[in-house]
Amino acid sequence: MDAKSDDAARDRALALAARGGDRQAFASLVRRHQARLFNFLLRLLGRREVAMDLTQDTFLKAWSALPDWQPAARFSTWLFQIGRNAAFDVLRRQQRIDFVSYDAGNPADEPGDSAPSPEQQYADRQRLRLLERALAALPAEQREILLLRELEDMSYAELAVTLGINEGTVKSRLARARAAALLHYRDYTGEHRDE
Amino acid sequence: MSDLHPPPIAPHVTDDELSAYLDAELAAPARQQLAAHLSVCPRCADRLSAFADLAADLGRLPSVAPEVDLTGVILGRLPPIVSPSRPTFWAGWRALLPVGIGATASVALGLALGAALFGTGAALPGVAAMQVFDPLPPGSLCLGVDSCYTRHANLTGVIR
Incomplete structure (x- = not known):
């Protein structure tokens, strides 16, 4: 049994206990998932305080919905489904599908084409900042599917359940997201695109 | 080649x-x-x-964690969990018990009051007491036999 399956089995046991009213079991679930959920919501929404509130709200909704949770469903997938639904409610209310990276850098800090850094570590940091900017430039739907795939390592079947779409749509949406992220990333880094 | x-x-x-x-x-x-x-x-x-x-x-993007552990905050806001158990037949009837008791008490009170007023027959008001509503007050002169005795007798149905 791999680590992912072990985690899922542990989550299932805790969720079953929590469903029976065991608050300490639910506390364990919060401790296990709060950082990943917060990280996902922060990168999806771009605002720390909103991500903080939504992380709490997601767990509160999960607690109330636990009687409806099916043990056959992976708890983390179910939790992220609640979280992304809450995040898109916020986006719809705010009428903002565009996004400002929480860590977007000042353009003056960006390295230009002819500004190679002598420090590889510095260059790596800059590269990741540009990648975050490229991620932030994506439509929310593309950003979320990339985050769930690359950061949460969700399979296409899990993505389909979490996003409420079929696997064919997962395949095409993920490909579009990758293509768009690559386009933005290369624009920011000044790399030539080989079309 | x-x-x-x-x-x-x-x-x-x-x-x-x-x-x-x-x-x-x-x-x-x-x-x-x-x-x-x-x-x-x-x-x-x-x-x-x-x-x-x-x-x-x-x-390789760095993972950003919340600045504080949210466990305590979330636990403090948890409402009581709603049990998914289905109500049984008797549990359904038990829910109607207060309503049934109230309805029974209302009917019993009505019956008791009714019995107190009309149940024995002896409690019917006396004819004299009703005469205050006659057009001719007690002690007045009758303008004719019919005006006093016949009409009075018809109205009450008691004095013949």
């Missing part, structure tokens, strides 16, 4: 297929076919490599 007759290259692979190939989400036959194409098509191989680099870089 192969330089004179290079093998024909199939049309380029779509981003959908390359992306699914990268994620190992293609079925075995499609995967083998695509792998064969990649070995002879630099353009598709480069595209796949770009997707792979992007995935690797995204995986």
Whole structure:
């Protein structure tokens, strides 16, 4: 049994206990998932305080919905489904599908084409900042599917359940997201695109 | 030689297929076919490599954790969990018990009051007490026999 399956089995046991009213079991679930959920919501929404509130709200909704949770469903997938639904409610209310990276850098800090850094570590940091900017430039739907795939390592079947779409749509949406992220990333880094 | 007759290259692979190939989400036959194409098509191989680099870089993004442990805050806000158990037959009737008791008490009170007023017959008010409503007050002169005795008798139905 791999680590992912072990985690899922542990989550299932805790969720079953929590469903029976065991608050300490639910506390364990919060401790296990709060950082990943917060990280996902922060990168999806771009605002720390909103991500903080939504992380709490997601767990509160999960607690109330636990009687409806099916043990056959992976708890983390179910939790992220609640979280992304809450995040898109916020986006719809705010009428903002565009996004400002929480860590977007000042353009003056960006390295230009002819500004190679002598420090590889510095260059790596800059590269990741540009990648975050490229991620932030994506439509929310593309950003979320990339985050769930690359950061949460969700399979296409899990993505389909979490996003409420079929696997064919997962395949095409993920490909579009990758293509768009690559386009933005290369624009920011000044790399030539080989079309 | 192969330089004179290079093998024909199939049309380029779509981003959908390359992306699914990268994620190992293609079925075995499609995967083998695509792998064969990649070995002879630099353009598709480069595209796949770009997707792979992007995935690797995204995986290196630092994980941002909340500044505080939210466990205590969340536990403090938890409402009582609603039990999913279905109500039993008797539990349903038990819910109606207060209403039933109230209805029974109301009916019993009504019956008791009714019995107190009319149940024995002896409680009927006396005719004299009702005479205050007659057009001729007690002690007045009768204008005729009918005006006093007959009409009075018809009204009350008691005095004949």
